[in-house]
Amino acid sequence: MSADKALGSFIESAPPGELADVTKAIKSILENDNVDAKLAPAFQQYNEEQFTTTKLPGGATEVLVSKHNSLGDGRYYDVETQSSFDFDHATGKASAVQSFVLESQHEHLVKSLVKSLATHTSEHYPKSSHGVFPTADDSSLAILTVANKYSPANYWNGRWRSSYIYNPSSSSLAGSVKVDVHYYEDGNVRLLTNKEVSLSGVSERDVIRQIATAEKKYQEDLNKAFAQLSEGAFKSLRRQLPITRQKIEWEKISGYNLGRDIGGGRR
Template sequence: MDHQTRIEAASKFLLQAPPGEINDVLNDVRMIINDDGSLQEGILPVLHEYNVTQFITTEVPGVEHQVIISNASKVSQEEGFDQDTSRFVDPQSSKSFAFDHLRLEASDLQPFEFFAETEPLRTALQTATTNYVKDHFHDAVSAVLPSPLASSSSEEGPKKFIIQIVGNKYNPSNFWAGRWRSSYTLDTESGELTGKIDVTVHYYEQGNVQLASSHAPSISLRASLASSCTQPSNAIKILALIGDVEKKYQESLADAYHLMGDKTFKNLRRALPLTRQKIDWDKVTGYKLGAELNASRTGLNPSD
């Protein structure tokens, strides 16, 4: 396998890294490539894709809350920044910052002024989303951004707003990790609210099982709410609809997990061996198979 092929293979591994384990995967592929210079150059675009897709959160100097890294928060080139610098916006502090996708570090804070006429609606949606997250998530980060990411210097204000939520739960001592990502787009012209929910869970105690689930809800707004969705006072109602959708999806996931435990996994393998007793792996040589394996290794007949 040539060097470029190994880089491409490493990139695929990184894109499939479970929540919170990107550094572990990176360290593993680093040993395979054995060339830090070319590895860094080859995987930087992949790390960028992984970070924005997975809604990686980062700490920003001088800001108490964490910030979501995503395509929606990325400052476009026409806003006066070089696309290669990967500048992003923190909507809660109204600051833009440069982000290092390899070190996961933010720097170079600068003020960012949103489009003034639509800012009351965006602020109301952010407040409602922040309160919703506090009430329904153990530990999560949220962001509300205009689409396109219009600043005060834009000639025309945004017509859409993107609501993002990401919740991470890492428990390496018990060999599992999970991530909840949800993103909703409010179209103020059509009065439509569409979204996508992605859930990834990784269990790796004495095995390696990763569950990836996705759901794309389309939330129906009442005619009165659809026609007045630009009013900041309706932000709480919009988040209430999102809450109903997410609650139903969480309940459906719980039902699916229960079904998998009761039926799916049992159909894949025997719950117990034919002896109806669990195997004590510390005493495996006491079983016939263990005795045969041991005999083959030592050259003895297991019946001797």
């Protein structure tokens, strides 16, 4: 593997909200602050795959960046704000905002789905960004949602991403839901999940409802899996008596501090 590819792999695997930290670490290791040009392709791939969000100058809401709303040459567009913008993949900043008019045979459907998707995300996510964009051949629509929650003071960051392709001609809806959570207090634990979704016979008016149903079920499945960890995997990970010499109350596992209470950390 070449040096550039090795550096790029570090960028592409950066946990949510920690891209700047990973970049800083790379520069420190190389003792070189001028590697942004080499990392540019990796920055772009990371931002587009992770649905990185950015605020437009003078705007209050955050719009997302993806391959589906790319205009090429580092420029992207947003349907709701009817604008296009330049995006600096290294700094995460948007600039040069201009008005943008969507040209698509599905223009009315795009606007309808954006409105319904906005309602869905506001009901189910404390803070999120979303978008609906025609695919390159204008035959289908990409429906994207990203919800980030960063808490570095408490040593964790997380991201929810959902991406679907809806084909109006075949009434098919296919995509995936990805969850990425990193917890790093006195340890390094990362959750990476990928749930595939594939549905047929989905009418245009039923698209967002089907997405909401699939995502609700997945959230419930994750909650059940976490609840089962206390009686299964968590018990097998550690001895009955940790360093503190006190038995762990497994029914209260969700309230423990991973590093301090279970591992006997310094804090």
